[in-house]
Amino acid sequence: MIRSLRIRLMLGAAALAVLFMLALLPALQHAFSIALEDTIEQRLAADVATLVSAARTDGAHLIMPQRLPVEAFNLPEARLLGYIYDQNGRLVWRSTSASDERIDYQPRYDGRGNEFKRARDSAGEEFFVFDVEIKLLQGKEAAYSIVTMQPVSEFHALLQGFREQLYLWLGGALLVLLGLLWTGLTWGFRALRRVRWELDQIEAGTGTRLSDEHPSELLRLTGSLNRLLESEQRQRERYRDSLGDLAHSLKTPLAVLQGVSETLAGQPGNEEPVRVLQGQIERMSQQVDYQLQRASLRKSGLVRHREPLAPLLDTLCDALDKVYRDKRVHVQRELAAGFSLPVERGALLELLGNLLENAYRLCLRQVCITGRYEAGQCELWIEDDGPGVPAHRRADILRRGERLDNQHPGQGIGLAVACDIVESYDGSLSLDDSHLGGARFCLRFAQV
Template structure:
């Protein structure tokens, strides 16, 4: 399927131009043939007039000079033939050019106007015939048919030559027309390229709205896109404000419940109920954090973000090194220093933070982060030298909608957030064994 609108229009215009040329060719050839036949008729008519002016009546007999004014009648190899027939159709005179020809023609004597007709000789060669019936010759009463002939082969050669020239010139004209159409479409689609540049700038976060400097036919589209951008921006802002309000409103009741549970923990008879209460409070806090993260990290529909990997990894590793300073974890890096991933910075920070926290917590001494651009997308890998993930647990972790936290309260939230972020960006998460000995999380993101 051809996806380029310019190529589609070019193919459509070229098809119409070719069809027009094909329809024009027969019309031009027919017009040329008619004009050529008219020219031949006029020439043969002029030759008839030459014969009439040269003829005279001597008594009751026709007299013709030995040499005619039109030299073609006098040459045996000439293709211009002249004949004169009497009223009974008997040939009474023929030009010298007819000595080698065997044309058997019978004049009409039907009183019709002079017309250009055709006849054939004994060899099947075709001739144009111009027949003029006269009743006066040299001022005397006479009844003769003056006939001039010319081979049709010459006419066909001219038509064939004209057809070749016509094909050549129309073919050249078609190529020039297609070139001009391509240039015209390029000029017409310049505004489309401008719109594409502005959309790229919006995706890169360099501008917020489309400009009004576009053709009138595209203003409705640009206005609709601007309204969509404004709506998305305001909706995202409302989401953030609502989430902030929700987090603030839930933080205080949970803190109160936590304080009450601590007060009750001092009474021995309430210790078992307090443990249940604290466990549920912790689970509620984790679930609220998880749902807030899911909503806040939703991918934007029009703006395409990019976040540098190295600075975020520096921030995360610095914090985790302090938390797990007793382990003395060695973090290995394998990616270009200026590599950026197609994620919003907050999404990349949350995704990488959860994977690194799990790697630091479960590793022995080594964690490795590698990333590279491959094809039209990106690959991010986080692996460690810890115990890894049991094979029977991997499929359930990676399956959409399955989370370990549904069966083990308080655990698995980080992996679920990672999976949701990757899914929202159209990516893929794979889990297998690492060469370091532990788990290997491999993330594939579209470019």
Template sequence: MIRSLRVRLMLAAAMLAVIFMLATLPALQGAYSLALEGAIEQRLASDVTTLISAARVEDGHLMMPLMLPGEQFNLPDSRLLGYIYDRNGQLVWRSRATEDENINYHPRYDGTGNEFAKIKEPNGEEFFVYDVEIKLLGGRNAAFSIVALQPVREYQVIIAGLREKLYLGFGAALLVLLILLWAGLTWGLRALKGLSQELDQVEAGSRESLSEEHPRELLRLTGSLNRLLLSEREQRIRYRDSLGDLAHSLKTPLAVLQGVSETIAKRPEDLEQARILQSQIERMSQQIDYQLQRASLRKSGLVRHHVSL
């Protein structure tokens, strides 16, 4: 069982901070993933627009220039892939980077306009696909599906890097937060430490009551303790006075017994009884003197420890 209030509060705050961060991390990752997917969709849409602007229809056939305005379509090792299909799903054009790729994608010319999706190949590789259907090309009737693809692994690398940075950032933030919490709890619990010091002084007898220079939340406690100390002090005074009265009231009977003992001691046959009576009188006198001395102590304070002699 943890007996330190500061440690308890620190552990509770640390648990809440960890739970909050663990709940926040997936939300941040999801928001960033959606934003990144939106950026990829816009980029692929721009790349498809580049293909559309470069395409021409002559005698019912699609004509594409050898060098496209978008440089990435002209590079053989580019990760941006471009395809053009007719309305029957037949491939009529592909970019240079697709020569070493075998993408199993079959567009559906169903009038949906454009579509952004994610596909997975049999070899396990995934691609982002942006498919746009066109009916007019250069002012002439045309029916083509223009497709731009980008590998998902680049997106996954970015997400993995972001996740690592988030973990590192949240870990550093958690460490700073714990340090600030420890400092704040130390400052906030200073009032309890001051109260504990005053209680030690009361127990040692160096002060009679607690001060009122404490936070409002502790004033009720300090007021109750002061009333308790006052009640204990008054009870101790009554106890001292009662002991004093009792001791003084016993002094006279003891003096009478002392005289009787001395009278009895003059008779030889009662000498033993007189000796026993005298020892008991002395013992009672010692007890009365001890109680009088104990009652006269005014600055004894509260007893903290008992040590057997």
């Protein structure tokens, strides 16, 4: 299926142009054939006039000169033939050019003037015939049919030559027309290219709305897109404000409960209830954080992001090196030149922070980060040399609340947040074995 509108229009216009040319071709050939026959008729009529002007009568006898003014009549091999018949249809004179021709022609002498038609000779060759009835010196005894003939083959040769030239010129005209159509469509689509460029600016985050400098036919479309952009922006702002209000309203009661639990912890006999209470408060706090992160990190439906990876890795690895300074983790990077991911910066920091923190926490000494472009996709691998994840548990740890590491505090929502972020950007997150001996998290996003 052809997805380019310009190519579709071009193919449609080309098809119509070809059909028009095909329809025009027989019409032009027919018109030329009629015009050529008219020309031949006029030429034969002029040759008849030459014979009439050269003819003399002596009583009932016709006298013709030895040489005629039209040289073609005087040449034996010429293709212009001249004949004169009396009123009884007997041949009384023929030109030198007709001396070896055997044409079975019977003139029609009925007083109706002249006639233009076709006749054949004994060999089957066809001729144009122009027959004129004339009364020399107004004498009844001197009435004749003066006939001139020309082979139809010459007419066909001229017609074939015209047809070949017509094919050539119409083919050239069609190519010129297609070129002009392509140029016109290219110029006409400048407006759509400008809309596309402005949309690219909006997707890249360097623009906020479409301009009004577009043809009137597109203003309704651009106006609708601008209203959609403004509505989305207002909705996102309201969403962030609501999330902030929700966070504030929930964090404050949780802080009060935390304070109460600490007060109760100082009283004897409350150790077990306080431990349960504090665990549930901590769990609620983490769940609130998780839901807020999950809601706020959704990408915009119209803005397309592209974030370089190297600067973010510098920031995250510096922070994690300080947290896990006792391990002295060695991080190996293998990134394609200018490698970037189609994820908004805040979401990418949250995503990489969870995955790298997991790798730092579980590795022995080494973490490897690989970024590459493969088959139209951006792939990012984060590997470690830790204990790895059993194959039958890999799907479990990507679900919220599931944890394999019980030696460190937490609620097991970091990887679930990572999965949500990846899914919101139409990507995929998978887990398998690393060549370092531990786990390998593989992120894949479509290139944009």
